[in-house]
Amino acid sequence: MAETMVKAPDVEVSFMDEVCSIPGGEAIHSCIQCGMCTGSCPTASKWDYPPRKAIAMVRAGLRQELLSSNSMWFCASCYTCTVRCPRDIKPADIMHALEILAIRSGLSTKRNRTPVMYKCFVDSARSNGRVYELGMMLKLFLKTNPFSALKLAPVGLGLFLHKRLPLRPTRIKGIGELKAILDKARALGGAK
Amino acid sequence: MKYYSYYPGCSAEATASPLGISVLPVAKALDMELAELEDWNCCGSTPYWSVDKLEAAAMAARNLALAEKTGLDLVTPCSNCFVVLHLANNHFKELPRFKEKVDEALAAAKLKYSGGVRVRHLVEVLYTDITPEGIGAKVTKPLKELKVASYYGCQLVRPDGFDDPECPHSLDEIVTSLGAEAVSWEMKARCCGSSLVMPEPDVALELINKILRNAQENGAQCLITPCPLCQINLDAYQSVVNSKFKTKYNLPVLFATQLIGVALGIPADDLALSGNIVSPMRVLAPYL
Numbered sequence: 001m002a003e004t005m006v007k008a009p010d011v012e013v014s015f016m017d018e019v020c021s022i023p024g025g026e027a028i029h030s031c032i033q034c035g036m037c038t039g040s041c042p043t044a045s046k047w048d049y050p051p052r053k054a055i056a057m058v059r060a061g062l063r064q065e066l067l068s069s070n071s072m073w074f075c076a077s078c079y080t081c082t083v084r085c086p087r088d089i090k091p092a093d094i095m096h097a098l099e100i101l102a103i104r105s106g107l108s109t110k111r112n113r114t115p116v117m118y119k120c121f122v123d124s125a126r127s128n129g130r131v132y133e134l135g136m137m138l139k140l141f142l143k144t145n146p147f148s149a150l151k152l153a154p155v156g157l158g159l160f161l162h163k164r165l166p167l168r169p170t171r172i173k174g175i176g177e178l179k180a181i182l183d184k185a186r187a188l189g190g191a192k
Numbered sequence: 193m194k195y196y197s198y199y200p201g202c203s204a205e206a207t208a209s210p211l212g213i214s215v216l217p218v219a220k221a222l223d224m225e226l227a228e229l230e231d232w233n234c235c236g237s238t239p240y241w242s243v244d245k246l247e248a249a250a251m252a253a254r255n256l257a258l259a260e261k262t263g264l265d266l267v268t269p270c271s272n273c274f275v276v277l278h279l280a281n282n283h284f285k286e287l288p289r290f291k292e293k294v295d296e297a298l299a300a301a302k303l304k305y306s307g308g309v310r311v312r313h314l315v316e317v318l319y320t321d322i323t324p325e326g327i328g329a330k331v332t333k334p335l336k337e338l339k340v341a342s343y344y345g346c347q348l349v350r351p352d353g354f355d356d357p358e359c360p361h362s363l364d365e366i367v368t369s370l371g372a373e374a375v376s377w378e379m380k381a382r383c384c385g386s387s388l389v390m391p392e393p394d395v396a397l398e399l400i401n402k403i404l405r406n407a408q409e410n411g412a413q414c415l416i417t418p419c420p421l422c423q424i425n426l427d428a429y430q431s432v433v434n435s436k437f438k439t440k441y442n443l444p445v446l447f448a449t450q451l452i453g454v455a456l457g458i459p460a461d462d463l464a465l466s467g468n469i470v471s472p473m474r475v476l477a478p479y480l
Contacts, residue, residue, distance in 0.1 A: 023245055023287055042383040043395055074395065077238045077275075078383035079350035083357040090351070099242035113391035121239035125251065129233040131202040140390060152393065155428050158469045164207050173231045177301035178254060184300040185250040188293045 015063040022100055024093030031055050037081035037091040043074040051081060051091050054098065067107040072098040073114040113144045126182060129172030134165050194321055196312075197262045198226035199255065199277070201270035201420070202234055208270075208420030210467035214449040215269050215314065217462045221330060221453075222322050226267065229259055235273040236280065239387070249290070250297040252280035257298055257305040269314040269449065271347035271419040272386075277311040278352060315418045315448060316354045319362040324369035332457035333479045334371025340451065341375040341412035342367055343403065345422040346383050357381070363416065363448060370455035379406040384425040393432075400425050401433050404441045413475045414444040416451045423447055427469045444472035454479050 019025040037051035044050040048069035049057055057066045072095040081091040099118070102108040108115040120139040124131050137156070141149035159165040172178065204212030219226045232255050234240070240248035255277065259266040268274050284291040284307050291307075298305060318327065342363035349355050355362045360381055364374035384403055385396025404426065407415055417423050427445040434441055446468065453463040460480055465472055473480075 023283055023290055042399055043385075043388070046392075046395055074388070074392070076346075076383050076386045076388050076396075078346040078386070079275075079357075080346070080383070082351045092351070096238075096242045096245075100245060103243055114388065117387070117391045118239040118243050121237065122243050122247075125234040125237070125240060130205075131234050131237070133203070133207050137390060144391075152390070152432070155432060158428055158431070159207055159424075162467045162469055164209050164467060166206050170205065172233050174233070174254075174301070177303075178233050178251070180300040181250050181254055181297045181303070182247050185247045185293070185297040186244070188246065188296060 015058055015061045018063075018101055019058050019094065019097050022097035024090060025097035027087075027089040028055060028058060028094055030087040030089050031059075032087055034086060036084050036086060040080040040084050042078060042080070043076060046074045047071040051095065055091065055094060058094075058098075064107065067098065067102040067105060068109055070109045070112040072096075072102070073109065073112045075099075113140065116140060116143050124169075126179070128169045129175045129178050130170050132169035134167065135169060193223050193225055195225045195227070195264055196267040196317065197259050197264040198228045199232055199235070199259070199266055199268040199273060200228065201268055201273040203420035204270060207424055208447070210450060210464035211269055211420055211423070211447040213462070213464040213467070214447055214453050217458045218449045218453045218456065221456045221458060222318070222327065224317070224322065227262065227264070229255065229262070229266070232258065235268075235270075235276045237272060237276055241276065246290070246293055246297070248276075249280050249283055249294050252277050253284070253294050253298055253305050254301070254303060256281065256309045256311075257303040259309045260305055265310045265312050265317075267312050267314055267317050269418060271313065271345055272421060274311065274313040275347040275351070281307065281309065281311055282352075313348055313354075313418070315348055315362060318366060318452075320354070324365040327366060327452065328369035331370055331455045333455055335451070335455050335479055336371050338372040338475065338479070339375050339411050339413045340367045340372045341377050341407040341410065341415045342380060342448075343407070343415045343417040343422060343426065343445075344381045345417055345419040346381065346386075348418055349381055363418070366448070366452065367416070370452060372451075372455075375407065375410050375412045377406050377410040377412070379403045384422050386421045386425070389425050389429060396425060397429065397433055397436055400429055401437050401439065404430065404433065404443055405439070408441065408443060412443065414446060414451075414472060416446045416448045418448045430470055442470060444468055444470045444475055446472055
């Protein structure tokens with residue numbers, strides 16, 4: 001890995017600029033590769049490239065490899081890396097920036113279902129103004145592996161029986177107003 | 193009486209309904225007036241921030257714009273809503289160009305946000321404004337001899353919480369003020385895997401198991417947490433953990449407001465104690 005990073009082609013140096021263009025991404029310049037983020041991450045052992053390495057890959061311009069990896073999708077936003085980073089670079093924000101770039105460029109991994117879940121979540125929030133959890137969960141399982149839902153069915157049933165899984169979504173009154181705001185945000189370059 | 197604008201968040205009305213239900217009588221008993229923000233929308237939440245930041249921030253901004261009109265602090269009982277609304281506020285202060293775009297998006301609905309709302313977590317309000325002493329003074333059913341492990345989770349204390357990010361103590365002080373015994377344990381602010389439990393259950397179940405084991409080994413009879421996601425993971429997935437790891441946990445996981453409510457003498461039904469998947473009735477029976 002180390003050798004590949006040294007030999008990164010010049011054409012891909014703009015990966016760094018891409019990451020920096022997303023709020024929270026620009027602090028990546030200050031990273032000293034100390035590894036505190038990886039050492040603090042509760043899921044690091046599952047990442048193709050753990051946080052410290054992922055940051056090094058951004059700097060080396062390894063765009064395709066990193067954005068198509070499962071790495072940042074294991075970030076649970078626990079922010080342990082962020083409070084411990086001696087350079088205040090907020091690694092969790094950088095992982096969120098990588099997630100945005102992966103989705104935007106169509107490179108997000110199919111090995112991990114998190115990208116699909118995030119998109120289902122956004123669709124749910126956009127269409128009702130509030131997140132409809134049951135609908136989002138069903139959509140996730142239908143879009144990925146419907147059979148895996150069986151494993152978690154007892155959890156859903158438990159929540160339902162304890163009156164914690166409403167069968168209908170709640171829609172806000174100002175949904176038209178919210179959509180106007182979100183459409184404007186999208187037009188202003190949110191998706192770029 | 194203290195006045196606040198109140199933002200329940202989507203989960204508090206669905207998968208975390210015992211939280212949404214228990215907050216109200218507890219606030220009333222503690223002389224807090226929580227005026228629900230009218231027609232609030234999803235906070236934007238972490239998944240949205242990982243898909244499109246500007247849209248997510250615009251979503252948060254509508255809530256903040258509505259809250260600004262009330263002139264009150266915006267209080268939420270949900271740790272994720274707290275972090276998202278708080279980080280949106282920070283972005284607006286630190287990134288003027290980003291804020292300009294959000295302003296323009298808000299203008300599409302004739303709304304305006306000048307950045308003046310203070311976003312607060314309910315636990316921080318209970319700790320700072322009401323104080324453990326203030327809560328203690330209203331206790332009618334002291335929870336004597338009940339061993340409670342306070343599980344803070346992540347987003348109440350990180351990245352910009354009011355308490356120590358690694359070894360927080362605010363909830364422990366509140367537990368003590370209720371007459372209960374605060375269990376000392378290591379995993380109190382470690383990650384439970386949050387929403388990864390759905391797309392990647394194996395990763396989250398491993399973390400949940402570590403947290404439950406540590407609480408049990410330190411003698412906890414029950415856990416409390418303020419966070420909807422943490423509560424679901426530790427409570428609703430406890431049986432899944434038991435079958436996967438051959439464990440026999442039977443640890444009730446209460447929302448912090450439910451436990452406070454019991455000590456304040458609020459009836460079980462008003463605290464939705466029947467909404468917890470692992471029934472807390474056995475450990476709470478002496479105090480009800």
